[in-house]
Amino acid sequence: KQEVTQIPAALSVPEGENLVLNCSFTDSAIYNLQWFRQDPGKGLTSLLLIQSSQREQTSGRLNASLDKSSGRSTLYIAASQPGDSATYLCAVDIQGGSEKLVFGKGTKLTVNP
């Protein structure tokens, strides 16, 4: 069964710092991997989608990479801002399974002014 793990569970950084969030998954048979942002008590906002054939995707200050063979993805946030404070979730779209998107538990990011 696919398991998605995110490390660290929580991260606190000063404003302006570059940071990396990690996601690992146990089964490399995936269609794609998607990163989301979740603010407290709110829905999930899609940040980046990486297809299984791709190595990375970029949107503004965000860059996500995918190494399917090793079961890893990273989300790089450049020049972090207090408004980036949220929980970041990684989810994989698995092949041949009964579930659509298996989520990690998330990394709670706090960017301090």
Add this chain to the structure above:
Amino acid sequence: EPEVTQTPSHQVTQMGQEVILRCVPISNHLYFYWYRQILGQKVEFLVSFYNNEISEKSEIFDDQFSVERPDGSNFTLKIRSTKLEDSAMYFCASSVAANGELFFGEGSRLTVL
């Protein structure tokens, strides 16, 4: 920008009562999903729906749950007889393609007393 909308934002109900959660997916999307998130836990897949029928469902989606697309715009989740453990945030999502990017609504918080 098109978005997924959900109603109600919060519903409180007594154990054993029926609940219907409503969603309006993005208009040109063809694939629809329900997920739930119990407080402090991972987002979990419930069901996917395409071409007016369920395409995938998880073990959580038992006989107490049903989904329907009663007209061209709404997508509903019904829980026939709610239990305390059904208390969670329920998210609706939609995508334009089978392995495409998922867009989520703001969620409906269900509290079962």
